[in-house]
Amino acid sequence: MQKKCKHCSSNLKKVLDLPSIPLANSFEKSAKKKYKLSLGICVKCKLFQQIHIPSKKDIFNLDYPYLTSKSQKNKIFFNKLKEKISLKKNQFIIDIGCNDGTFLKNFENKKYKHLGIDPSRIATNLAKKRGVKVYNDFFDLNSAKKILQKHGKADVIFSSNTLAHVENINQVLKGISLLLNQNGALYVQNIYLYDLIEKVYFDQIYHEHIFTYSIESLNNIFQKYGLYLSKVEFNDIQGGSFLAKFTKINKRKKTILNIIDREQKKSMLLKKNQFQFKNSINKKLKLFKNLINKKLKKNLIISGYGASAKCVMMINLLKLNTSHIKFIVDNTPKKQNKYIPGTDIPIISPKKFINKKSDICIIFTWNYAKEIINKTKKKVNWIILK
Numbered sequence: 001m002q003k004k005c006k007h008c009s010s011n012l013k014k015v016l017d018l019p020s021i022p023l024a025n026s027f028e029k030s031a032k033k034k035y036k037l038s039l040g041i042c043v044k045c046k047l048f049q050q051i052h053i054p055s056k057k058d059i060f061n062l063d064y065p066y067l068t069s070k071s072q073k074n075k076i077f078f079n080k081l082k083e084k085i086s087l088k089k090n091q092f093i094i095d096i097g098c099n100d101g102t103f104l105k106n107f108e109n110k111k112y113k114h115l116g117i118d119p120s121r122i123a124t125n126l127a128k129k130r131g132v133k134v135y136n137d138f139f140d141l142n143s144a145k146k147i148l149q150k151h152g153k154a155d156v157i158f159s160s161n162t163l164a165h166v167e168n169i170n171q172v173l174k175g176i177s178l179l180l181n182q183n184g185a186l187y188v189q190n191i192y193l194y195d196l197i198e199k200v201y202f203d204q205i206y207h208e209h210i211f212t213y214s215i216e217s218l219n220n221i222f223q224k225y226g227l228y229l230s231k232v233e234f235n236d237i238q239g240g241s242f243l244a245k246f247t248k249i250n251k252r253k254k255t256i257l258n259i260i261d262r263e264q265k266k267s268m269l270l271k272k273n274q275f276q277f278k279n280s281i282n283k284k285l286k287l288f289k290n291l292i293n294k295k296l297k298k299n300l301i302i303s304g305y306g307a308s309a310k311c312v313m314m315i316n317l318l319k320l321n322t323s324h325i326k327f328i329v330d331n332t333p334k335k336q337n338k339y340i341p342g343t344d345i346p347i348i349s350p351k352k353f354i355n356k357k358s359d360i361c362i363i364f365t366w367n368y369a370k371e372i373i374n375k376t377k378k379k380v381n382w383i384i385l386k
């Protein structure tokens, strides 16, 4: 149990306690171990973080099955981002947590220099096959030193859905600061804390998300390493999420200060009504459970789509099993023919789904709902569980 902040070692104030659930990436049937789940906020730097952190070995499987390229929405987002970043000829870009190289593939030509780093073997092997240069490793100060020695400083560093997962955030930020050119830019894409709270997206609070950032906490933490917020854009690529740009030049931007000001007011409200968030979660859970039970009473066959961490979280909190949901469809081969952690619900491929009986299909990966509905050629009634 963590009593101190992972960034600044100040005291943590507990804000949320949820039932214990299994780890989201343990798809073997035998994986029934459950881990405590509670969230705290640092009284000083305001970083939201898990209070119970499973070991790095448990939490990150080297055969991590998630692949960025499986989503068309990601591809489109990364393509647009390429324009925004406007890397110049011969400049060097690094992607931390590059997964299968979906983003870096946009820079894989003679015009630019690129490098990705990711601990997942499956993903980095795939990236290599696509011609993307990658290191199969965790990113920290040590690997940053190695990259610096061999490749020099980067003009752009990009990191999507990664800084929420790294336990030693200080080592990572030291590494980034060391590698980034004085005139360079760092782009960070992640889930946004206040969207999670206000829209009650509690299915994003799983163990693998060690940190959930607000703009205030980003500002407090990153500036200690000489990385200053210069722009923030909010998007829905991971549900409620943000894209933040940092530079090494400190120009206090009014727009950023305004966002922080708004967050501080919301944070005061949260402190006052701590139990309201828990109540909102329970209310939403009850609503979802009633909806499912109503359909079952009509003898309808229910399936699900997307064996993501969100799905694992939701299914375990709703205490669902095969008497409720017959199977979950997922397009990641490593998850197929396995089970939703903590349950007996099997995972099948989209191909098998075509011939399976199902009246209703619940989309658990709601941020990809449109894409899933568009590409599935099967007559089924969709429910988006959001």
Ligand SMILES: [Zn+2]
Binding pocket: 005, 006, 007, 008, 009, 010, 042, 043, 044, 045, 046, 047
């Ligand atoms: Zn702190």
